[in-house]
Amino acid sequence: MRILVTGGTGYIGSHTTVSLMQQGYDVTIVDNLSNSDKNVLDGIEQIVGKRPDFCQVDCLNEQALNQVFDTYKDIEAVIHFAASKAVGESVEKPLLYYRNNILSLINLLEAMHRHSVKHIVFSSSCTVYGQPDKDHLPVDETAPIQKALSPYGNTKQINEEIICDTAHSDASLNAIILRYFNPIGAHQSALIGELPNGVPNNLLPFVTQTAAGLRDKLRVFGNDYNTPDGSCIRDYIYVVDLAKAHVCAVERMLQGKTKEQVEVFNLGTGRGLSVLEILNTFMRVTGVTIPYEIAPRREGDIEKVWANPKKANEVLGWKADTPVEEVLLSAWNWEKHIRNLNN
Ligand code: UD1
Secondary structure, eight states: OEEEEETTTSHHHHHHHHHHHHTTOEEEEEEOOSSSOTTHHHHHHHHHSSOOEEEEOOTTOHHHHHHHHHHOTTEEEEEEOOOOOOHHHHHHOHHHHHIIIIIHHHHHHHHHHHTTOOEEEEEEEGGGGOSOOGGGOSBOTTSOOOOOSSHHHHHHHHHHHHHHHHHHHOTTOEEEEEEEOEEEOOOTTSSSOOOOSSSOOSHHHHHHHHHTTSSSOEEEEOSOSSSTTSSOEEOEEEHHHHHHHHHHHHHHHHTTOOSSSEEEEEESOSOOEEHHHHHHHHHHHHOOOOOEEEEOOOTTOOSBOOBOOHHIIIIIOOOOOOOHHHHHHHHHHHHHHHHTOOO
């Protein structure tokens, strides 16, 4: 059985490719390498013992995308990760984000239709919930969708709607939408991990780069939130646990177990941790001191959000249960690996 993974050399895509191949699936990766490196394929091959098929194709290129389906006639399902994902950049270049993220999905759904591929897993985000009110914390899938705070967030909402409308018009299409909370960490082998471009926006890469001496200090964005220690709370989920959820989702579809044409799952641990808790736990488990200062709040940040993952636990038979200490160590081991640090 072959799965097409768009964005498969990216952070979550590469970990998912490993999980799929370890379960015996053949994988064809489509990636334009705009935010990832081809040598990620070497890392995947070293872990799995086999190289995934790779097509350097931009999902905006309809013809090239269709050619991939023509070449690999045994594609049974698609997992669609390929997208631009920097929130700040999306505010500066909204049209780039709308073009990239929305046309890619449209091209993909059309190519799937043309080639009679019926199953798609879509990579969405808890950003669709905005700041849930206190009655909706932890957040389950019935929490209301709120107006997106950025063009990036809006592309996730629009893409979810495109999938629902397409499924409505085509009874044979089957989709699973996965709303991720905050993916962190790297594969235990330290052969694949997150490779941010330039100065990281996300917390964990900034922490590990500060630990490695690439950044002077971490800025904790706000300590005056309505949380126990004043810093924001998120549900940090291990990327390897997250990857496994995609395998469960694909299997559910291929085995014809889905109950609705479009199913939605929140993927998180169910536990919220503050920025300061992450920072202190990182320092404790790695023994590395991170210089930091309290800085003003970051515009657009949400105070607190964490998942109710009960539906994914029960229906997908999946659970994110790797202890955060282990996850933080994996992130540090990866940073050391890419910086050639030995201790
Ligand atoms: C961000 C995006 C979200 C996207 C997700 C992808 C914003 C506002 N939201 O989520 O749409 O889906 O990334 O992973 O950008 N922090 C610091 N110092 C730093 C970096 C972060 O204190 O240098 C804090 C933030 O204020 C936040 C927490 O760490 O409280 C997590 O931040 P981040 O990793 O950027 O994730 P989100 O903001 O949750």
